[in-house]
Amino acid sequence: DDTIKLGVAGAHSGDLASYGLPTVNAAKLVVADVNARGGINGKQVELLVEDDVCKPEVATNTATKLVSSGVHVVLGHICSGATKAALPIYKNAGVIVMSPSATNPELTQSGDYPNFFRTIASDDAQAKTQVDFALDNRNLKKIAVIHDKGDYGKGLAEFAKQFIEKSGNAEVVLFEGVTPGAVDYSAVVQKIKRSGADGVIYGGYHPEASKIVTQMRKKRIDIDFISGDGVKDDTFIKVAGKSAEGVYATGAKDNSSNPLYTAAIEAHKKTYGEDPGAFFDSAHAAAAALLNAVEKAGSTDTAAITNALQANDVATTVGNIHFDERGDAVGVGFAVYQVQNGQYVEVK
Amino acid sequence: MEYFIELLFSGLTRGAIYALIALGYTMVYGIIGLINFAHGEIYMIGAFTAFIVSTVLSILGFPLLAIIVLAGLAAAVWSSAYGYTVEKLAYKPLRHAPRLSPLISAIGMSIFLQNYVLLAQTSDFQPFPELIPEFDFMEPFVHIVGSSDMVILVVTTLMMVGLTLLIKFTRIGKAMRATSQDRKMAMLVGINVDRVISATFIVGSALAAVGGLLIASHIGQINFFIGFIAGIKAFTAAVLGGIGSIPGAVLGGVILGLTESFATGYVSSDYEDVFAFSLLVLILIFKPSGLLGKAEIQKV
């Protein structure tokens, strides 16, 4: 072994590619940086990029392929489902995996996957932020919780519902799933109106969110719309246009004051000529954290790397982080943003 | 009651949207008996063309009316061109092949076109310019039914009537019906079958393009994948109404839309599609050729 092999797995083609490809770019930038510095412990870092199209069954193949090619650490996968399917394979081979985007709580909380880490906070944390904000800052009493029936969206929505009910300060007047890709959401929008909700918490991604918000505004329903990091994406603002104004979304804490963050964005712009996409910063952070841990551990031994990840703080694009024993990053968290004049602005 | 009316209109709009796409489905099916899975993609391409053209024109500073007309025209032209080409490339060589071969070819075409647009225009959602303005006179009803809903309903009705007239009374319409029933005999009475089939694809694709323009403008966003789900729903609508029947496609679309809307409104949107498909199964059990479909004539 004369190189450190860093695997990058996720959706790199197909409809979810836009969530997976920024991770590849991030890894390339980090690795180029590290290698330019002379590598890790004298070894160059080699990238192994594999596509799993976010499908569990493909992800097992991807994982097997990476393991077969002797990968040491893996950055990925992107979707929670694919990650869950792939993890046992990595676990068996003693490969540490770090995801920039898989937010399913079970991944860290079940204890089934000791080799899993992530640089993004889990859904329950996010839902907590949303509910706290809805109840405390916005004083909502009747909340409609809507989701996109997907793994991420429905999970988020369920936590939100749980937290609202537990709080006792507000009630969930509607809990519904919408079908992604449907041509029209006016029926659900009418139902929201009828439920008398004074706010909506939405779990899902931006395409559906923008359709729902647009139709709400068209029907003159002007209540709060609170959603998660699946919506905290500039595309949402672009697509929803003026309907997006006033929409709240939770998202990773604002890093724009972090010099590492700005530097990474700059580097991306310089190399690829455009703004980076979704999960770029958390991916950048994950790659950096992984390589840092390998360096600190001085070997590619699983236990040593795990130890290094948990023991050392590392400065990344998402701030100074280390990992707790479950694999969640300590130091990342959520902030609430609002669209104001076509931009997400932190409100809390 | 107001809630009911709201749901009614929301269902009608949704149904009209399905119907617009289903019309093209049903025409193509009627003439070559092919479930044209690529039809949804043709619709998507129509929407994309409209998106590109209208964006370019608006950047160049054209007035709204001109943008609408030109974007609609461009969408129709390019959709038709794609429909025509797809037929020539992927279906025509399979005229005499076993029945399922063109179906697979259609699935392949659908995958190809999706990825073609994905690669050329990225997978990101793009904001579709609002081509249908909010009419002032609609303002009092806007919480029930919006301007774009109204336009969609009207256009769908016009299209249905126009198409029915075309098929029933024009020469090309007669030729289409004859071709669909017995291709060899159609040739023997002097019909240029190739041209009739091409014409069917062109008309069907142009309809899809109009649908694409209206729907995208109604939803306000597009990406390469919008054709797929819409296509499946439209296909369901076409079958529900009796595949091959023009009013059937519209009726099927509307019933489908209403079912989904009322299921969402009174039960739960979690299961709207379950309701829709269950209704389909139920109706087909009692009317095996769809609501307005002619029972297949099989003289023994």
Place this chain on the structure above:
Amino acid sequence: MLELRNVDAYYGNIQALKGINLEVREGEIITLIGANGAGKSTTLMSISGIVPPRNGQVLYKGEPIHNVAPDKIVAMGICQVPEGRHIFPQLTVQENLDMGAFLRSDKRGIQKDLDYVFSLFPILDERRHQAGGNLSGGEQQMLAMSRALMARPDLLLLDEPSMGLAPLIIRQIFEIIKKINDENNTTIFLVEQNANQALHIADRGYVIENGSITISDDADKLLANQDVQKAYLGG
């Protein structure tokens, strides 16, 4: 008027016609007889362009038509009543007849011909608005024949027009064929199993065996021919 020169036709790898030569003159009734599978229908399909010949030539009024599309051939005045009738099943009787006149635009003429075919086959008039597919076999045959007449062809190709018809109607059919030939000077190319009656109204006849023409002669001579009698006239 029509000439086939060394025509070969294939279905995939199967050769159905082997060097067919025949000739039809203006105003004639020609009949082609032969056993099942000899290639009679294929000959007609080759003329109509549905099964275009792989080798050889088809000349119509001196012009080669073996590379012309079927619809163009119809437009040139060659019309066929194919074997098996091929009614448009979901069109009504009336619409089926309209389809026959697809290439015509003289409304008055069409109406006149419509009346004419209804006078030939009154049952069709009764069934006017019924779907073609629901007609009985014989009714369909009458309809197919009428539909071809609606095109006012110069050359009418008939493939077993008497198949499945009642005796009374068969006689009528042959009378009608003769009548069309006499009155409108329509040239007729008749393929028949009912060789006896076909030869009685025909001017000349050809015998086809295994895709080749074996005998060609005047109709009355064929009727008298021993071999033909034995093989095709049940004598």
Place this chain on the structure above:
Amino acid sequence: MNNTILKVSGLSMHFGGIQALKQLDLEVNRGEIVALIGPNGAGKTTFFNCVTGIYNPTEGDVILHTLQGKTSRLNGLKPNKVTEKGMARTFQNIRLFQSMTVLENVMIGRHCRTHSFILGAILRTPGNRQEEQAIIERSHEILEIVGLADEVDNYARNLSYGAQRRLEIARALATDPSLLLLDEPAAGMNPQETQELVQLILRLRDQGYSILLIEHDMKLVMTLSNRIYVMDYGEKIAQGTPEEIQSNPVVIKAYLGEDLDA
């Protein structure tokens, strides 16, 4: 012993406004060849369809007495049940299984007389193998009867028209019918082939099959039939021996026309 094999009484059938069959009575006796004739559209095929369960007649009774001495009422039965009871038919518009071989077409006919099913197919027990062998042998025998023994491995679609008609008969024979219904078996055949067909039908009768046939070829009908029924507009207009029918003025007017020997 009862000599009747098929007894149809009061059979009526409507299609929307059209009354295709009106109160039709008909009988076929054991060992007989009976012909059903009538102008085009008289309702002959419809009669077959009603009797064999393809259509469900509006009213009337269809009773079949099989060779085994069983009596069954066939009304409302599915076509496959009717065939099982011992009545098989051919179709006016040939309906062969085009992409199967000639032999397989006939083997299909044996379906209702054999039993092996999923397990039998998979395990191929000796019993099943014997059954399969028996099917093949019987099918060959039948193909020899109709003169298609040389075509066994040919695809049905490649047969000439006349051969296809004979294959239809073979397929029907394979179901071991007591009564065979033939719908225009000679249509599209030349006189030579028709002659062969006549021989075939006679042979079948001699082997004990009873036959009810629809045909427009009067020479064939008159030489073959023991008795003839004549229909017009869904009604029976005459019945009797060939001689009686040939000279019946009603029949001549409606169907035969003046001189017969054309």
Place this chain on the structure above:
Amino acid sequence: MISFEELKRSFLVSLWFVFLTFPILVIKANPIERTIIWRWENMFFVAIGSFVLSILIRVVNTQKTKRLERRSASDSDTTTSEPLIQVILQNPRYLYPLAGAVTVFALVFPYLFDTYQTNIMTTALMYVVLGLGLNIVVGMAGLLDLGFVAFYAVGAYSYALLNAHFGIGFWMALPIGALFAASFGIILGFPVLRLRGDYLAIVTLGFGEIIRLILENWNEFSQGPSGISNIPRPGMFGIELSLEAAILYIYYIMVALVIVTIFVVNRLQDSRLGRAWIALREDEIACQAMGIDKTKTKLTAFALGATWAGMMGVIFAAKTTFINPASFTFLESAIILSIVVLGGMGSILGVIVGALVLILLPEYLRALSDYRMLAFGAILVVMMIFKPQGIISNVRRTYKYQKQKSGDVQ
């Protein structure tokens, strides 16, 4: 060789494609930043590409016609030369050794290639079985089923849920999953038997969607979209295997299942039941008139097809150890159907080849990365055009018949 006329036509074709692709390939408009990017280079590529392709196709076509002409010209007894494949298939002298060789290769495969390849091959083998199962329904019985994946899902969830709730192991779940799927096949079959052709297709599609939507929405039952994880891999006599061993184990299970399936399907095809299916596909009315019970025969086809899908579902769950509803979409049904049609409907070998091609192809197209699915779609179309009957078309078997009773059927 290429005439001016042909050049001109190719030029026109290329012009047409330039026009066709112009808005989508050349213009990239951004409505937010209000920028337009003109990608003229794409137009250039399209022009050159379509011109060259068109010329190529013309050349190939002329050569094909020439060959045909030469053949008909030489006219030495028109023997229809059978393709090599059919010769091999029909002659046991070649078939058995070949099948043996393939089996041996399958058995040593894991030792020749790495785990990854073995894993992929296992997937491909699963699709072979799925294809063969669907082939019963579509290829033999002629019932167009666009919702086949529903039965696959039933099998997968049977195992996952039975294991989660009752701790039922893989080997128990295999037959149970198959049975559940078969029952679903019958439940679906009953109401839709009246439907013909494409009406059936849409109902089956709807049924597939209904199953998936229920799995997605009924959290209490199926854990909804987040799926079920930690499904155990098959164990051997209660011993838990290491990952490599488990992959090997599943691979061999699949090899065995493929062999069993081929055996069974082959026997079914040549049986009384198989013939009834084919006859039913050809002509329902004639079929009934020949005494075949339409309902029973169709239901059997549905149930048997579903059985295999159910079994594969169990294997799928065991192999990925994680399942969620997103694995059972319409596209999956479409792929399985493509395997059947592309391989050659009704032909067992065809389906096998079809599965290997369609499942391995995207794996090896990975090199094309972004262009992978584009190429996949195009290949589907092109293959269909060049081989409309499928890669290997089905030839009806002929029956040998000896007069003497002892003669064995071969």
